[in-house]
Amino acid sequence: MKLFYKAGACSLASHIALVESGLPFDIEAVDLKAKVTASGADFTKINAKGYVPALVLDNGDVLTEGPAIMQYIADQAPAKHLAPLNDAMARYRLQGWLTFIGTELHKNFSPFFNPAASSDWKAAAMSNLERRLAYTAQQLEDKTYLLGDEFSIGDAYLFTVLGWAKFIDLDLGKWPVLVAYRSRVGERAGVQAALKAEGLI
Template sequence: MKLYIKPGACSLSPHIVLEESGLDYETETVDLKTKRTKGGEDFNQINPKGYVPALLLDSGELLTEGPAILQYVADQAPAKKLAPANGTIERYRLQAWLNFIGTELHKSCSPFFNPAAGEEWKKIAGANLERRLAYIDEQLAGRPYLLGEDFSVADAYLFTVLSWMPFIKVDLSKWAELSAFVQRVSARPAVQAVLKTERLG
């Protein structure tokens, strides 16, 4: 498998999950401005959506969208417990978290990385982020990870989005549980390895 990434972007979460899974994989960086891969290919020809992550399977098929890639990888290594079994209520809770992180956190960060975004848009998005982060902080009380004791793909996604907070001037220190979560996840050996590979740590 080959994962197309941009260091520090949302492709960080499937990169972490691939490392946690123990599966064989490689990565290739993409310049999202020029749409060229490190190997010189036209990324738009690989993924017409033009953004990362994209996972090229050994079969030659391409899988896109972070939450789908995360669950696919988890299902290839069930012994690692990166996602609850399909069909269980726990799996649907995982999907609820992935959807929440994607729509309520990830997308609320978009204006802060968009040069054309006005201050009013950023103000609305920032207020939404504050409410959502407070909610997650409450949910993490008394549990190490979003689903309980086991680290899951949702934690990798949450950690990735939280890693952007310093860049958009959101101070996580006001939320003790979130701050502890970031420290807990960042200390995982697989996460450390990925941060080193992407030169983020």
């Protein structure tokens, strides 16, 4: 399998999932402006949507969309418990978190990385982020990880998006639970390895 990624972008969550899974994989960086991969390939021929992450499987199939990629990885390594088994209620709770992180957190960070975004859009996004992060902090108050005691791909995704707060005027210190959670996840060997491979530490 090969993951196409950009350092520190949402593809980091899939990268963490791959390391945590213990499965063999390669990675290749993408220049998202030029839509060219590090080896010079036209990235739009790999993912016509032009964004990371994209996972090319050993049989040549291409998977896109972070939550789908992460669930695929988790299902290839069931012994690692990166996602509850399909059909279990906990799997639907995980999917709820993946959707919440993707649509309510990740996409409210997006205008801050978009030079064309208006200040009104950014203000609305910031207000959404603050309310949704307060909710997330409340949910994590008595938990080690999003689903309880076990790390899951939801944590890989939440860790990744919380890391973007430092690039925008958003002080995570308002939610000490989130600060503690992020350091806890960040200390995991798998997370450290992915950060190192992306040149982030």
